[in-house]
Amino acid sequence: MKGSFAVRVLFRCVVLAFLVYAMLLTWWTPFTGDSFMHSVFGAQHRLSFWPVLERCWWSYLNWNPRLGEFLAIFTATAGKWLFCLVNPFVVLSLALMMFYLARGRRVRPGDWRDVLLFTVGGLLLLTSSSRPGITMFWLSGGTNYAWAATVWLGFLCLYRGLWAGSSRIQDRPFSWFWIGAAGFAAGMTNENQVPASLGMLFLFWLYARWNGRSLPRWFFAGWAAHAIGGACLLLAPGNTARLHSETAGGAAVLQSWGERFGSIPELLNAFYEFMRLPKVLLAVAALALVLLAWRQGRRVWSGTEGRRVSASLLFILVAHAMAVSFFVRVVPAWHAMFSATVLMMTGVLGLYGVWMDRVPRPWVPACILAAAGGLALWVCAGYLDAFPRIHRQCEERRAFIRHELAQGKRNIVVPPYESVSLAPYVSVMWRMCSGDPDEFINSSVARYLGIESIRVDVCGDRVPQSWRCFKGSGERD
Template identity: 25%
Template structure:
C-alpha cells in the first residue's frame, strides 16, 4: 500500500515536470508568442494606469494652474505658458518644465491629460526596460518586474503617477533623463547605435539640456551616471564620439540653469523660514527614508546578484560594473536632497527608477536559453520565478483594487463638493464653507493620488483654500469636518 502511494506521487511529479517542459518548449522559447505576451502586458498596464488616471480628480495645486504665474491673467495660449515659466524661473524655482506641463494640461483639460499621462507612463517603463535589456528578444518577466518594482517601492505612488501637478514634475520630467541614460548605456554596448554626425550631436545636446533641466535629484543622479559611463568608456578603450560629448555638455548646462534659477533662492529662503532643520537632521532623515523605502530593493538586488554570479555570466559587458553605476546614482540622488530644507517622499521616485535599472541589468543576464545548467536546475529556477511573480501579482491586484476604491471615493466627494459650490454661487453666496475631503474607506495601499496631500482647511488663507477659491471665483472658502455638513453621504 505504501509503495503504491509513493509510486502515485512519483508519477504525478513526472507528469508535472513533463507539462512544465512542454509549456517551456511551446511558449517561453517561441518568439512570436513571447512577443504577443509582451505586447499584452503593455496593454494591461496601459489600461490599469488609465483607469486610475480617469478616476483621479483635480487635487490641491491643480486648481491654481489656469493663471499666468504671479498674475490674475487666465492662460489661453502657449505664449501665456512661456511667460508664466519666465515669471516662475525668477520668482520661485528652476523647475520650469514642470510648470510648463502643469499649465499645458490645465489648458488642454483633464481628459486629455488622462490619455497623455498613461502614454508617458508606458514610454518611461519601456525606456527603463530597454536600458536594462541588451538582447533583441522580448523579455516579458523583465518588463513586468520593472512595473511591479515601481509600483511596490515608489513612495506616494499616486502623487507621482496620477496627480496632475506631481506627475508633471516627476513622471514627465524623468523622460528626457531616461532617454539620455539609454543613449549612454547603449553606446557602451554598440558604438554604432546612433550615427555620429552634427545633426545627432545637436539633437542630443538639446536633449541633454532638457534632461539636466528636469528636477534636482533626478538630474543630479543622471549626471553621476553619465560621468561614470564616460569613465567606463575610457577604461574599456571606447572612443568618445561627438554626440556623447555634446549630450554631456548639454546636461551640465541644463543642470546649471536648474539650480542657479533666481527663484530657487527665493523658495529656499521661504522653506528655511518655515522649516528649521539642520544638515545633521536631514542626513539622518535621508538615511531613515533609505531604509524605509528602498532597503527591500537592495535585498532583491543582492539575490539577483548572487544567482547571476553563481550560475550565469555577469562579466559579459561588465554588467556588475554597469549595475553599480545606477546604485551610485541612487545614492547621489538621495543624499543630494540634503541641500533642500524639505524633500517630499515623492522625490524618491527617481531613486526607485535608478535601482530598478540596476536590478534589471543583472536580471537580464539570467537567460535559461543560453546556459549549460542541468534541466532540473533550470526547472527549479522557473518554479521559483513563477511563484514569486504570482505572489507579486496577487499583491498588486489587492493594492490596485484598494487604490481604485479609495480614488473613487475621493472622486465622488469632489463631485459633490463642486455641485454644492456651484449651487451656493447660484444663490449669490461667494463666502462658502464646505467639507474637507477625507478617506472614509480604510486606506491600506496608499496608492491613490490624494494620499499624503492636504485638502482645504479652516484657514481661508491656506494655499489650497486660495487655489480652490480662485478656481471657482469665490471670495473665500473654508473647510469643515464632514460631520458638520450632511450633503455628502
C-alpha cells in the same frame, strides 16, 4: 517558448492593461491643490501660449525653474483632458525605459524572459516608486516628477545603448543638435538628478579612456548640453528662493552641518518607504549572483554580462546617493525621491536579467519575479478600490460647490473627506483639508472659482445642515 506567438500576444495584452490601468487612475485622481494654482495664472482656464509662457518665465525667476513646472503650467491650463490623454503613455514609457536601462536594449516581445522582466518592472513602478498616487497620476505631481523623469531616463537611454553596443545613432551634426536639446531638457528636470547623470557620464568616459574606446562626438555634445541645462536649473533665481523656503507639504530647510548629517537616516528612511519589495528582490539577486560567481569563477562576469552587472550596481549606488544628496540643503517632501526609487528598481531589474540569462535553471529567478509581481498586482487591486472612492467624494464635493455657487455664495464652506484606505498612495495631501481660507490650496481653489474664500469645515460648525440638504435633494432627484 522563446519567440512564440503566445508570448507576443501576452506582451501586447500586458501593454494594453498597463495603459488602461494608468488611464483609470489618472481619471480618478482629483484635479486640485497645485493643479488649480497652475491653471489660473495667466490664461483664464484656457490654453493660450503667451500668457502661459509669461507664467513659466515668472516661475523660473521667482519660484520653480524645473522643466516639470513648465509642463504643469501648460498642461493644467489646457485642462485635465490633455493630461488624461498623455499621461498613460508617459507612465508606459517610464516602464519601457526602465527595461531598456536594465537590459541595454528594447523588449523582445517573443522572449518570455523579457516579457516577465518588463511586467514586473511595470508593477514595481506602479507600487514601489515614491508615492505613485502623487507622482504619477495627479496632474501637478505627474508633470513635475513622472514626466520629468521620463525626459531624464530617455536621455540616459541614449548612453545606455552606447554602453551596451546596441546604439544606432549616427555621429553627425543633426544628432549633435537633437541629443544636445534632449540633454539640456534633462538638465532642467530636477536638482538631484543632474549631478547623478553627470557623474555617471563621467564614469562612462573614464571607462572608455581606460579601455581605449573611442566615443562619438554626440556623446560630448549631450554631456555638455546636460551640464548647461543643469547650470540653468541650479543657478536659477527661483531655485535659490525655493531652497531657502519652507514649502507647503514639502521641504524643511537645514541650517547647520549638524542638522544636515543628522538628516541622512531620515532621508534613507524616506527612500525606502515604498521600497520593501525591491529591497527583498535586491538581497535575493545579490546572494544568487555571488553564489553563481563562486561556483563558475570570475569569468562568468566577463564581457557583456560584466558590463550589465556593473551598470545595474551603478544605478543602485547612484539611487542611494540621489536620496542622500538632499542633506546638502533640505529635507524634501517624500515624493521628491521618485526618480531615485525608479533608478533603484531599474538596477534590481538589471541584476535579475543577468541572473536569468546565466543561471542553468532560469525558472528559479522567474518564480521569484512572478511572486513579487503577484504581490504588486495585489496592491494595484487595492488602488482600483481606493481611487474610485476618492473620486466619488471629490465629485460629490464639486457638485456641492456648484450648488453653492448657483445660490450666489461667495464664501463657501465644504465638508471634510472621509478616510480612505491606501491613502498614502493617493494625492490626499493635496486635496482641500484645511479650515483656514488663506491656506495655499484653499486660496488657489478660491481664485480658480472666482470667489472670495473657500475652506473645509474641520470643526463641523456650518456645513452639516447645508450638506444634508444637498445630499437629501440629490437622493430625491
